[in-house]
Amino acid sequence: MKNKEYIAKVAEEAGISVEQAQKNLSALTEVMSGILQESNSIVISGFGTFEVKKKNERISVNPVTKKRLLIPPKLVVNFKPTTSTKEKLKEGERHE
Amino acid sequence: MKNKEYIAKVAEEAGISVEQAQKNLSALTEVMSGILQESNSIVISGFGTFEVKKKNERISVNPVTKKRLLIPPKLVVNFKPTTSTKEKLKEGERHE
Known part of the structure; x- marks a missing residue:
């Protein structure tokens, strides 16, 4: 599944706009890349x-x-x- | 790094509350697990x-x-x- 379809699904389920969902995702992945750059692991509760x-x-x-x-x-x-x-x-x- | 520290960092960088950051993360990972359950792959632009x-x-x-x-x-x-x-x-x- 492409990024676009995923975002559309998140927006629909959370009751937010597609723009907001994309913003949330970008914020989360950017911080995550930054952490992985410094630390060597990151735990996401209920995910992995x-x-x-x-x-x-x-x-x-x-x-x-x-x-x-x-x-x-x-x-x-x-x-x-x-x-x-x-x-x-x-x-x-x-x-x- | 633990989930809690990660969320605190996301909240700080995005200028949102810790509660909101956790909500955003849960929405994204829940939909992702659901997609992985049905489809076999998911592309996150700029991440992986x-x-x-x-x-x-x-x-x-x-x-x-x-x-x-x-x-x-x-x-x-x-x-x-x-x-x-x-x-x-x-x-x-x-x-x-």
């Missing part, structure tokens, strides 16, 4: 935890050419849903 | 994409006891940050 993990640099070897390639270190964002969110996902699966 | 992936059931063998164990299928939520979010994370790393 975002965690930044650093993957170290490593050497990859192409199995065919045997060429060695250095993969640079990178930061990945891990999202771990809460049990309640996981339960919701499972319910959705049952309805399919 | 959430995607639900199904991991099939598999048989795991304990290398010591050689006991075979059936790992049931499960749903995992994958979060892929946008390039802008990734850039922000890298900046944070440089400041450390």
